[in-house]
Amino acid sequence: MGDPARKIPTFEELLAxxxxxxxxxxxxxxxxxxxxxxxRPDAPHRRAARECQWALRGASADVTGSGWWIEQEPAVRFGERLFNPDLAGWRVERCPDPPHGYPITLxxxxxxxVLSPSTARDDRKIKLPHYARSGVEWVWLIDPEIHLVEVFRAERQQLWLVTSxxxxxxxxxxxxxxxxxxxSFWIPRKPAEPPSP
Structure with missing residues (x-):
């Protein structure tokens, strides 16, 4: 007889x-x-996330009283998955008070x-399509290595690149x-060394 099938841990067990x-x-x-x-993320990652949040302060309900609740690294539950996006935002019209709870379920x-070499593949292959299927309307991917921001919009549970x-x-x-x-998002690149004679 073979071993019984391995029991998959529950969401609550994994969260603990x-x-x-x-x-x-x-x-x-x-x-x-x-x-x-x-x-924890390295300097280029931290800088891009920090500067992005700072750049969006004009849309923040914390500052303007309307617009968006923008949270840094919130733990958000998507069914049986838990993602910690670098930043997440909820429109005040849909969420009159800041999102609360652990994990956030809204x-x-x-x-x-913000992409890192160790997580970029999963962010693109797993998280990006799951965001679309879960009803997240807008997704930004920031790549601090190549100094690029990609903006995606969800339609019919698919994300489409809108601009970069x-x-x-x-x-x-x-x-x-x-x-x-x-x-301000990027750590300045070092100038190339001239070739040695």
Whole structure:
């Protein structure tokens, strides 16, 4: 006789496991029964997330009293999955008070993922389509390595690339009606070393 099928841990069991992780790690449930642990992000990642949140302050309900509730690294439950987007936003019209609870169960209207070499593949292959299927209308992917922001919009549970911007551009990126200076998102590149004689 073979071994009985391995029991898949419940969402609650996995959440308790994530809560026991050391302070220097964070965890997500990227597939039912599967935890992905990550070390805290490096400087380019932290800078892009921080500057993005700062650039969106003009849309923040905390500042303007209307617009968006924008949260940094909220734990958001999507069915049997738990994602910690770098930033997430809820429209005040749909969510009159800041989202609460742990994990948050109200689907965001917008999420932003800052890509890291260790997580970019899962962010694109697993999280991006799951956001669309879960009702997230807008998704930004920020790549601090190549200085690029991609803006996706969900239609019929599919995400479509609407626009992209990078380097020193100052675009208006949907869904926010703000000019966003992208220069501050990036750690300046070091000039290339001249070839030695």
């Amino acid at each position: 496991e994530i809560d026991r992780l050391p302070e220097y790690l964070s965890g997500e449930i990227i597939e039912p029964g599967v935890i992905r642990t990550m070390s 689907t965001p209207d917008w999420v932003c993922e 911007a990078g380097e020193e551009e100052t675009p208006r990126l949907p869904p926010f009606d703000l000019e966003i200076n992208l220069v």
